[in-house]
Amino acid sequence: MSETTTALKLGQKVPDFELEIYDPVKDDFGKFRLQDQIAGKRWTVVFFYPADFTFV
Amino acid sequence: MGCDIVTVSEDTKFVHLAWRKSEKELANVRYPMGADPTGKVAKMFGVYDENSGLALRGTFIINPEGTLFNSEVNFYNLGRNIDELMRKFKANLYMAKKSNEVCPSKWKDEGDKTLVNPGAKMVGKVHEALKG
Numbered sequence: 001m002s003e004t005t006t007a008l009k010l011g012q013k014v015p016d017f018e019l020e021i022y023d024p025v026k027d028d029f030g031k032f033r034l035q036d037q038i039a040g041k042r043w044t045v046v047f048f049y050p051a052d053f054t055f056v
Numbered sequence: 057m058g059c060d061i062v063t064v065s066e067d068t069k070f071v072h073l074a075w076r077k078s079e080k081e082l083a084n085v086r087y088p089m090g091a092d093p094t095g096k097v098a099k100m101f102g103v104y105d106e107n108s109g110l111a112l113r114g115t116f117i118i119n120p121e122g123t124l125f126n127s128e129v130n131f132y133n134l135g136r137n138i139d140e141l142m143r144k145f146k147a148n149l150y151m152a153k154k155s156n157e158v159c160p161s162k163w164k165d166e167g168d169k170t171l172v173n174p175g176a177k178m179v180g181k182v183h184e185a186l187k188g
Contacts, residue, residue: 007102013122017097019064019090022072029069032062032088034122041120043059045145046090048103048111050132052067052075 058120059145064090064097066110103129115141117148160186 008014019032037044067075072089076082090097092111098104103114115136117126126144130136147159150166157170160182171178171185178185 021088022069044118045061046116047063048114050110
């Protein structure tokens, strides 16, 4: 994945990205990949927040 | 509803596991909790705060083709409204099915008034279109 200094723009294709995850349903670690969402024709909501163990 | 949510913070997956298991407020959380300790993904979405190493409160809606449709970013002190997120999500889903309709500002749910085939005939006549 190339480093870019400009943030994504609306209407732009989001470059594929991958995240290590904790999956509460499987109670295990795993991976989230945007390309899997596209392959499955699923909408995706990415929800960033500052830190665990803090207050909403 | 054909949608997946993934939460992301700069914490590692181990911290996510620990938090999910210890905090009762999260007992119903079933979505994957993403770890971005290098900040790579937060930087790509433009929510990485260099001063703190933390991610700002950003929500992004991506359609099934991988196109970014919505973004909302708040500073640390303002939580996002989940009803508003649901509203935006439902609107996106609805308009994906009805490509000739757009959702005006008061749209909340399927069945609310939309603007159908917005075009030259509607210019200057939005009031009538919303009433009719």
